[in-house]
Structure formats: structure tokens, C-alpha cells
Amino acid sequence: MIKEVLVVEGKMDVVAINKAVEADCIITEGFNLSPRCLDDIEKAYKKRGIIILTDPDSAGERIRKYVSRRFPKAKHAFVPVKDATANNDIGIEQASPDAIRKALEKVRTLDWEPGNNFTGADLIRAGISGGAAASEKRARLGARLGIGYANAKTFLNRLNHYGVSREEFETALAEEDKANELKS
Template sequence: MIKEIIVVEGKDDTVAIKRAVEAETIETGGSAINKETIRRIRLAQERRGVIVFTDPDHAGERIRKIITREVPGCKHAFLTQEAATSKGDIGVENASPEAIRQALAAVRTDGGTSESEVTMEDLMEAGLIVHPQAAARRLAMGNRLGIGYCNGKQFYNRCRMFCISREEFEEARRELDATEGQAHE
């Protein structure tokens, strides 16, 4: 059984989590997360710890941001959009049990205000911002680093929040560049 309580968006997500692992969940009821739900998440964080596991879409990212702001120190699990998509619908409920277990095995801890060695200049040099393919590159790098997809500013913030080291960043960049190089051959 997973010690932490997993925060998901809805009932279908809870069903998918329980198919994959033995765990308890708190459902936010979608993106309209209310004060009572935040209170329950805060209590869960104090008593057992929390893993935020929202959909890899705009609404899921909005919920993740709210929880991160209101309940510091949570852990985060991320699914790729590919792993969470079925028939054009993106959500945790669409992921296979194996994809859910992999995401939970790669959980990241919010380091709060800890500093990452990664700078905005590093993001620019890696083509993650101010580049014609920046969005696609951030998606691939976010998947490699296990921090999900987001815009450039949020990518930088996640590197800080999850204490991504320069070594981790550079290794993911080398893998991305090698993969892109093979695609062009």
C-alpha cells in the first residue's frame, strides 16, 4: 500500500489508481477545487503525505498549481500525454495500470524554494524557450525529467521546485538532441 494519499481529479481517476496500486485518494471534483478540499489535502499532507496526480492537461495543471501554492511540500506524479490519452480524451483514467505504477515510481518531491542549478539561459540554449520548436522540446524534456509539460516560465519553476540538477538537465538534453538527430537522418 502507498503510504501517501493520492490527489486526483475525479472518481474515474480513483478507479484507475486502485486498478494499479493499493492506495487511498482525495478527489478534487475537477478544476473547481474548493476550500474544504484544500483543507482535507492539507490534513492529509500533515498526517501521511500527499502525491498530486492530476491529468496532463490545462485543468490538471491548474489544480496542481493551486495545491502547490496552498499545500507546500507535496509530492508529484506525472503521466505523459500519450500515456493518458484514449480516443482523444486526456486523463489519468485512461492510463494503463503499468503507466500509473511507473509514474508513481518516478514521483518528484516539491523542494519548496530550493534552488536548481538550471538557469533561464540554460533553457534558452537547450531550445526550450525562444525557439521555433520550444513547445515540443519542453514536452520531450519534461517527460524525460519526469516533471510533465508546461510553458517556459513554469518549466523553469519546476526545475527549481523539484531541484533538477545540472547533470539531470544536461543528460535529458543530450538524450533529446540524440533522438532528434536520429529523426533527421
């Protein structure tokens, strides 16, 4: 049983999570976030802690940002887009139990006093910004680091806000480059 309560968007997300792990969930019903829902999240946050596990799409990201601002010590889990896509739909409900477990193994906490460990130049050098295949490589690297897919600006923000160390980044980058070499 996961100690923290998972904050998800819909009922079908709970069904998918229950196939993967034993956890209590609070459903936001999309961006609805009624006063009762926010009260439930606050109670869980204060008593057990929360993990935000929203869909890897723009709506899920808006919900994540909103909940993060209200509950700054919330933890975050990200299912990669490729693992949350099926039947022309993106969402946690589309993710396999294994993908959900992997996301929950890489939970991160947002640091409201971020470091400046990474710059845009680091992204360019790593080939995850400014290049033809940068978006795809960034998605794979985000999955390895447990910070999810994002555009270059948001990815840089996550690197600096979610406590990713230089060593973690370099290791994940080396693993990604090695995996690409093996494909060639």
C-alpha cells in the first residue's frame, strides 16, 4: 500500500492504478476541482501526503501546476506519453500496470527554491533542444529521469525544480545514447 494518496483526473485512472498498486486516490474530475475535492486533497496532504499523477497532456499539466501551487510539498509522478497512449487517447487510464509502477518508483518532489544546475546550453549539448530529433530524445530522457515529457523550456524547469542531479542527468543521457547506438 502506498502511504500517500494519489491525485488523479478520472474514475478510469483509478481502475488502471488499482491494477498496478494498492493506493487510495482522489479524483479531480478533470479541471473541475470542486471545493469538496480541494478539501479532500488538503486533508490527505496534511495527513498522509499526496502524489500528483495526472495525464501527460496539456490539461493534466494545468491540473498538476494548480495543485502544486496549493500544495507545494506534493510529490509528482509522471507516466511517459508513449506509455499512456492507446486507442488514440492519452491518459493514465491507458497506461499499463508496469508503466504506472515505474512512474511511482521515480516520484519527485518539487523544490520551490530551485537550483540552477542546468541551462539551455546543457539541453543543446545533450541534443534535447534545437535539433530535429530533440523532442523524441527529450521524451525518452524525461521517462528515464522520471520527470515526464515537456517542451524544452518546461523540461529545463523540471530539471532544476525536481532535484535532478548532474550525475543523474549524465547517467540517463549516457544510457539513452547507448540505447540509440544499439538500434543503429
